[in-house]
Amino acid sequence: MHNGKARAFTNIALIKYWGKKDQQLILPMNNSLSLTLDAFYTETSVSFSKDYSHDTFYLDDQLQNEKATQKISHFLDLARKQAGVFEHAIVRSQNFVPTAAGLASSASGLAALAGACNVALGLNLTTKNLSRLARRGSGSACRSVYGGFVEWEKGNSDQTSYASPVASHHWEDDLAMIFILINDKTKDVSSRNGMQRTVDTSLYYNDWLKAANIDIEKARTAIANQDFQALGEVTEANCLKMHATTLAANPPFTYWTPDSLKAMNKVQAMRQAGQNCYFTMDAGPNVKILCQKKDSETIYRELQKDFPSHQLIMAHAGKGIETLE
Numbered sequence: 156m157h158n159g160k161a162r163a164f165t166n167i168a169l170i171k172y173w174g175k176k177d178q179q180l181i182l183p184m185n186n187s188l189s190l191t192l193d194a195f196y197t198e199t200s201v202s203f204s205k206d207y208s209h210d211t212f213y214l215d216d217q218l219q220n221e222k223a224t225q226k227i228s229h230f231l232d233l234a235r236k237q238a239g240v241f242e243h244a245i246v247r248s249q250n251f252v253p254t255a256a257g258l259a260s261s262a263s264g265l266a267a268l269a270g271a272c273n274v275a276l277g278l279n280l281t282t283k284n285l286s287r288l289a290r291r292g293s294g295s296a297c298r299s300v301y302g303g304f305v306e307w308e309k310g311n312s313d314q315t316s317y318a319s320p321v322a323s324h325h326w327e328d329d330l331a332m333i334f335i336l337i338n339d340k341t342k343d344v345s346s347r348n349g350m351q352r353t354v355d356t357s358l359y360y361n362d363w364l365k366a367a368n369i370d371i372e373k374a375r376t377a378i379a380n381q382d383f384q385a386l387g388e389v390t391e392a393n394c395l396k397m398h399a400t401t402l403a404a405n406p407p408f409t410y411w412t413p414d415s416l417k418a419m420n421k422v423q424a425m426r427q428a429g430q431n432c433y434f435t436m437d438a439g440p441n442v443k444i445l446c447q448k449k450d451s452e453t454i455y456r457e458l459q460k461d462f463p464s465h466q467l468i469m470a471h472a473g474k475g476i477e478t479l480e
């Protein structure tokens with residue numbers, strides 16, 4: 156019996172990963188840059204044993220169905236291959252996200268699973284190679300192995316595509332991110348399917364790619380200069396360009412709901428009124444507001460005028476992956 160357990164925190168991209176060059180290896184079309192947060196994390200334990208006849212996956216103590224288990228099994232096969240182990244496993248993941256959220260992020264989940272396998276199988280991976288393994292589970296997971304600002308170098312092979320910390324002299328500790336959880340019933344297009352449809356059919360995809368390569372340079376410079384306005388501007392503009400690609404896909408789609416737009420308009424109105432805050436969005440209706448810690452309470456209180464408190468979550472910079480007991 157080999158056991159391992161790890162905790163990994165979710166990250167939010169400021170410059171988005173949106174489109175794969177290689178589906179099987181999960182190699183992205185462009186570099187992305189994220190901020191690992193402290194508010195949402197996943198703890199995953201895994202045990203391998205020759206006594207198990209198949210892989211079993213529990214998420215928040217619920218036995219998962221065949222489809223969900225298959226995605227985990229595919230990842231376990233990669234880890235087993237690296238370790239030369241052929242035993243099946245029981246995986247138990249606990250998402251520490253606000254219940255109302257529906258914010259279960261695949262990034263923290265797959266990063267925690269990679270970390271747990273690293274221990275259970277005695278892989279002794281460097282953090283760089285742990286990032287590469289997590290990438291095979293879910294692209295954005297490769298960034299969650301580090302805390303703070305992280306850049307995922309797209310590379311051009313399994314060996315050269317991994318995340319690294321961005322030098323920031325802990326500037327991330329001066330920032331905050333407020334989540335506005337937009338409750339939405341309709342089933343979103345998953346990020347995996349959304350980016351694939353966009354790459355395959357969107358009229359705007361190539362222009363997105365050109366812009367993303369310029370934006371990431373702006374983001375690097377903003378972090379080096381600790382220039383919050385520059386980082387906020389490129390974050391919001393990059394998100395809008397990413398989402399614009401979905402409108403020109405075939406069939407077209409959007410992640411935005413009326414309340415998403417209400418939140419985006421609120422942020423822009425707050426900025427007009429002198430509040431230094433910017434938004435970003437991913438493959439869902441939730442809106443995340445980047446601001447400076449010193450302004451975060453004022454901004455939170457202003458948001459409470461338009462959104463109920465249970466939909467507002469304050470987050471700050473988080474740590475990288477942690478091995479548990």
Ligand SMILES: O=C(O)C[C@@](O)(CF)CCOP(=O)(O)OP(=O)(O)O
Pocket residue numbers: 167168170171172173181187261262292293294295296346347436437438439
């Ligand atoms: O996080 C970002 O950079 C931007 C997104 O969140 C925008 F929606 C995409 C994350 O995609 P992910 O779930 O990692 O896809 P996978 O590799 O197909 O599993």
